[in-house]
Amino acid sequence: xxxxxxxxxxxxTSADYKGSKSTLCPGCGHDAITGSIIQAAFELGLEQxxxxxxxxxxxxxxxxxxxxxxxxxxxxxxxxMPSVATGAYLANRELIMMGVSGDGDSxxxxxxQFLHLVRRNVPIVYIIENNGVxxxxxxxxxxxxDVGTRAKSGQVNEMMPIDLCEMAIQLGCGFVARSxxxxxxxxxxxxxxxxxxxxxxxxxVISPCVTFNNHEGSTKSYTNAKxxxxxxxxVSFIPHFENIEIDYAPGESREVTLHDGSRIVLKKLEDDxxxxxxxxxIDTIERGxxxxxxxxxxxxxxxxxxxLGEDLGLVDEPLAxxxxxxxxxxxxxxxxxxxxxxxxxxx
Amino acid sequence: MSAIDNRFTIHVATVNGSGSQTAxxxxxxxxxxxxxxxxxxxxxxxxxxxxxxxxxxxxxxxxYIARIKRYDLLVALNPETSVADVTAMxxxxxxxxxxxxxxxxxxxxxxxxxxxxxxxVEPLVADAKLRKLVVNMIYVGVVSWLLNIDPDExxxxxxxxxxxxxxxxxxxxxxxQAGIKYAEEHMKRxxxxxxRADRTTGxxxxxxxxxxxxxxxxxxxxxxxxxxITPSSSLAEQLEGFxxxxxRDPQTGKATYAxxxxxxxxxxxxxxxxxxxxxxxxxxxxSGPGLSLMTEFTGYAYYAEIPAxxxxxxxxxxxxxxxxxxxxxxxxxxxxxxxxDTKHVILFPAxxxxxxxxxxxxxxxxxxxxxxxxxxxxxxxxxxxxxSQPFRYPENPWDRGKVLNAEDLERVKKFERYRDVDxxxxxxxxxxxxxxxxxxxxxxxxxxxxxxxxxxxxxAYPRVMDRLARKFETARTLVPAPFVEKVSGAEIGLIAFxxxxxxxxxxxxxLRAEGMPTSYLLLRAYPFPEEIERFIRxxxxxxxxxxxxxxxxxxLLRMEYPELAPRIRSVLHYDxxxxxxxxxxxxxxxxxxxxxxxxx
Numbered sequence: 001x002x003x004x005x006x007x008x009x010x011x012x013t014s015a016d017y018k019g020s021k022s023t024l025c026p027g028c029g030h031d032a033i034t035g036s037i038i039q040a041a042f043e044l045g046l047e048q049x050x051x052x053x054x055x056x057x058x059x060x061x062x063x064x065x066x067x068x069x070x071x072x073x074x075x076x077x078x079x080x081m082p083s084v085a086t087g088a089y090l091a092n093r094e095l096i097m098m099g100v101s102g103d104g105d106s107x108x109x110x111x112x113q114f115l116h117l118v119r120r121n122v123p124i125v126y127i128i129e130n131n132g133v134x135x136x137x138x139x140x141x142x143x144x145x146d147v148g149t150r151a152k153s154g155q156v157n158e159m160m161p162i163d164l165c166e167m168a169i170q171l172g173c174g175f176v177a178r179s180x181x182x183x184x185x186x187x188x189x190x191x192x193x194x195x196x197x198x199x200x201x202x203x204x205v206i207s208p209c210v211t212f213n214n215h216e217g218s219t220k221s222y223t224n225a226k227x228x229x230x231x232x233x234x235v236s237f238i239p240h241f242e243n244i245e246i247d248y249a250p251g252e253s254r255e256v257t258l259h260d261g262s263r264i265v266l267k268k269l270e271d272d273x274x275x276x277x278x279x280x281x282i283d284t285i286e287r288g289x290x291x292x293x294x295x296x297x298x299x300x301x302x303x304x305x306x307x308l309g310e311d312l313g314l315v316d317e318p319l320a321x322x323x324x325x326x327x328x329x330x331x332x333x334x335x336x337x338x339x340x341x342x343x344x345x346x347x
Numbered sequence: 348m349s350a351i352d353n354r355f356t357i358h359v360a361t362v363n364g365s366g367s368q369t370a371x372x373x374x375x376x377x378x379x380x381x382x383x384x385x386x387x388x389x390x391x392x393x394x395x396x397x398x399x400x401x402x403x404x405x406x407x408x409x410x411y412i413a414r415i416k417r418y419d420l421l422v423a424l425n426p427e428t429s430v431a432d433v434t435a436m437x438x439x440x441x442x443x444x445x446x447x448x449x450x451x452x453x454x455x456x457x458x459x460x461x462x463x464x465x466x467x468v469e470p471l472v473a474d475a476k477l478r479k480l481v482v483n484m485i486y487v488g489v490v491s492w493l494l495n496i497d498p499d500e501x502x503x504x505x506x507x508x509x510x511x512x513x514x515x516x517x518x519x520x521x522x523x524q525a526g527i528k529y530a531e532e533h534m535k536r537x538x539x540x541x542x543r544a545d546r547t548t549g550x551x552x553x554x555x556x557x558x559x560x561x562x563x564x565x566x567x568x569x570x571x572x573x574x575x576i577t578p579s580s581s582l583a584e585q586l587e588g589f590x591x592x593x594x595r596d597p598q599t600g601k602a603t604y605a606x607x608x609x610x611x612x613x614x615x616x617x618x619x620x621x622x623x624x625x626x627x628x629x630x631x632x633x634s635g636p637g638l639s640l641m642t643e644f645t646g647y648a649y650y651a652e653i654p655a656x657x658x659x660x661x662x663x664x665x666x667x668x669x670x671x672x673x674x675x676x677x678x679x680x681x682x683x684x685x686x687x688d689t690k691h692v693i694l695f696p697a698x699x700x701x702x703x704x705x706x707x708x709x710x711x712x713x714x715x716x717x718x719x720x721x722x723x724x725x726x727x728x729x730x731x732x733x734x735s736q737p738f739r740y741p742e743n744p745w746d747r748g749k750v751l752n753a754e755d756l757e758r759v760k761k762f763e764r765y766r767d768v769d770x771x772x773x774x775x776x777x778x779x780x781x782x783x784x785x786x787x788x789x790x791x792x793x794x795x796x797x798x799x800x801x802x803x804x805x806x807a808y809p810r811v812m813d814r815l816a817r818k819f820e821t822a823r824t825l826v827p828a829p830f831v832e833k834v835s836g837a838e839i840g841l842i843a844f845x846x847x848x849x850x851x852x853x854x855x856x857x858l859r860a861e862g863m864p865t866s867y868l869l870l871r872a873y874p875f876p877e878e879i880e881r882f883i884r885x886x887x888x889x890x891x892x893x894x895x896x897x898x899x900x901x902x903l904l905r906m907e908y909p910e911l912a913p914r915i916r917s918v919l920h921y922d923x924x925x926x927x928x929x930x931x932x933x934x935x936x937x938x939x940x941x942x943x944x945x946x947x
Binding site for chain 2: 047048049050052054064065069070071072073074075076077080082083084085086087088089090091092094095112113116120309312313314315316318319320321322324326327328329331333334335337338341342343344
């Protein structure tokens with residue numbers, strides 16, 4: 001059965017995945033990411049009522065208002081979205097968790113929470129809209145600012161940047177990708193693939209701030225990002241509900257099968273990059289830093305360890321909807337405990 | 348029966364980590380089993396091993412089980428503190444001091460026994476390491492003989508604790524016997540005697556944290572996140588223990604709860620908000636420093652209207668303070684925790700029974716009111732051992748508050764997250780995952796209107812804030828009413844809360860004997876229910892008794908009832924030790940009869 005081209009598998013158009021109008025600066029990289037999210041969600045046929053959009057504080061964290069208008073959303077306090085997402089997921093593991101954060105939110109004030117979310121392997125698509133600058137407070141450096149990059153004020157950053165992808169890989173994250181807001185062709189399949197991963201998937205998206213970090217001397221300006229973007233491969237995504245073969249010549253591509261049966265096909269560029277090689281991934285990021293370029297694509301992928309929730313041995317139903325008789329032990333239990341406390345045998 | 352039968356205090360001075368807990372529990376339980384009202388207080392350092400620690404058991408036939416500063420019988424085992432421990436004992440007291448400890452001169456009106464504990468335990472236990480633990484049971488034998496505690500009850504108490512370890516039981520039994528034998532041969536019975544009574548029949552012994560854990564268990568908690576901090580850890584740990592045991596699905600063995608040890612208290616409260624937002628019954632436990640870290644999120648929960656249950660087991664602050672000492676000094680910071688106009692609902696458990704009941708009720712209130720509910724316990728209630736009637740099984744179902752599901756939405760046809768539909772200022776909420784086009788809304792800590800839309804409107808902001816203030820008025824009608832004992836003709840009204848409650852009977856009996864009859868109000872919640880204003884109006888002078896320096900509850904009462912402020916005085920106690928009746932009496936006397944106090 002064929003569906004009209006502008007309608008997805010659950011009968012919605014891409015316009016149905018929009019939110020309210022963006023209030024960010026015209027030309028903001030974040031709006032381009034929003035566009036990719038809308039398109040990816042549309043193409044996947046996500047059921048919006050199952051999605052929980054989580055964010056922190058900052059320009060990036062405002063964006064959940066601009067997509068998936070029929071999903072519940074939680075705009076948390078600065079840097080603390082990961083903990084809220086962790087709690088929400090455990091309360092209802094049927095939710096499709098999506099987190100949108102920025103470099104200030106995740107690499108500075110919220111670095112601890114970000115790392116612990118990854119460490120716990122909370123199933124969430126965690127998008128960092130990385131512009132190396134504090135936009136909403138007008139242009140201060142963030143912790144992902146590269147060494148030697150110059151602020152609009154003229155100040156030069158001398159401190160090492162925090163690379164959230166590298167840290168995520170170190171902590172056992174099973175899906176780590178980096179992309180560029182100006183490359184929707186790469187970003188969209190990576191986004192879609194992230195939803196098929198079981199566990200935390202981290203997507204660090206370089207997203208130039210057109211107002212405070214787009215000048216000459218800034219390493220995260222649009223021009224500089226475009227020039228130094230070094231794609232590792234061409235990325236295609238084949239969802240589990242589609243039966244498509246991509247025709248690459250033998251040896252020309254790699255294929256990665258994800259938890260739900262979806263597949264990522266990576267077309268080789270100059271090197272044959274193996275995204276399942278953890279040491280290679282770290283090496284690639286480190287070399288990129290030295291050579292002043294940033295590798296984009298699927299940096300690292302593994303089946304990984306159990307996700308939070310599997311770990312805890314929870315019942316299949318959401319904890320949130322368990323009826324009283326399943327969460328209040330029977331009268332005899334209290335009576336037995338009381339008897340123990342009378343005689344000293346303990347509760 | 349002599350005047351001091353069943354009226355004495357045993358004070359045991361040992362070194363932290365020396366394993367005296369089983370010994371002290373044995374004495375406490377044996378007295379309890381004899382039907383004598385008792386309490387046990389552990390005064391311990393912030394340390395794992397090596398620093399001084401004391402355990403005090405008070406037996407009192409009148410049921411006065413608060414701390415008392417006068418000890419009748421000392422067991423001194425710690426060379427570091429023995430001089431001070433012995434010096435603190437008054438005339439008529441009995442001193443059992445380990446042989447060889449540094450000692451001051453002991454006046455002849457004290458009875459002194461030097462006991463060769465080490466020598467007595469040597470023939471009983473071969474292993475030197477075990478010997479250090481078992482030696483404590485020698486003093487159990489000595490003390491039980493001196494006080495005439497029924498040896499069968501001592502044995503029962505021992506079996507209850509060690510019954511599952513037969514080897515340890517036999518060793519400890521032998522040590523108790525050795526102590527009894529030594530006492531028989533070298534001592535004479537003290538004037539303080541334990542006589543069988545009937546004041547504890549059917550009662551339990553429990554600490555407040557365990558009681559709170561049981562409350563949460565039967566209240567249907569589904570989510571707990573916490574960060575270890577004294578004195579709240581034992582609440583979370585005991586709850587986790589109960590959950591692991593009693594909350595597994597009978598068919599699958601899977602857990603009907605999630606417990607997360609968070610990376611810090613910010614994360615702990617963040618997880619609670621997320622879980623609660625998504626529909627779980629969520630709680631956290633903390634103390635002073637952790638509470639400070641939770642500040643921003645609790646303001647968020649107040650403004651975005653998310654239920655949360657937060658147990659604050661108060662300890663001495665500010666800063667790290669005295670982590671293992673009791674306090675009631677978080678009242679003002681909790682009442683207004685957060686920047687901006689914020690007011691929180693607080694419950695003040697006074698007894699272990701309250702801890703159990705608030706363990707359930709805090710959830711009902713939080714979900715009904717869609718706001719954080721703080722339970723302000725304190726170290727004295729939480730970690731010391733108290734008698735109680737057995738807890739009753741909850742007869743009522745839970746209250747999950749105003750949650751609209753898909754069918755409800757289909758019926759009402761309209762949903763605005765922050766609209767006051769019912770006139771009680773409590774809006775309706777939906778949970779993520781609700782499959783209905785009207786269900787979704789945006790939760791944010793930034794300015795929002797009734798439809799949860801972002802706004803900086805100078806009309807919408809005060810409208811929302813005024814509704815939140817009205818919601819606080821609704822809370823006033825839902826929180827536990829105070830317990831009031833009005834005495835006709837009394838000019839003085841005493842107000843207390845939390846662990847202070849336990850010293851009030853004793854205080855009031857003595858005040859009455861001195862010609863000062865008093866009424867009493869046990870305050871159980873903030874916002875203050877209307878009975879409190881009535882009580883203050885009904886008395887010329889009100890004494891608010893509390894365990895902090897700045898008279899925090901009195902300040903809150905003066906704020907609430909400014910025209911009654913001149914009636915409100917304070918009795919304050921803040922040295923970190925549990926409050927005692929004598930301190931309260933002195934505080935009241937100092938104001939009521941200042942001339943007499945100076946001559947006393």
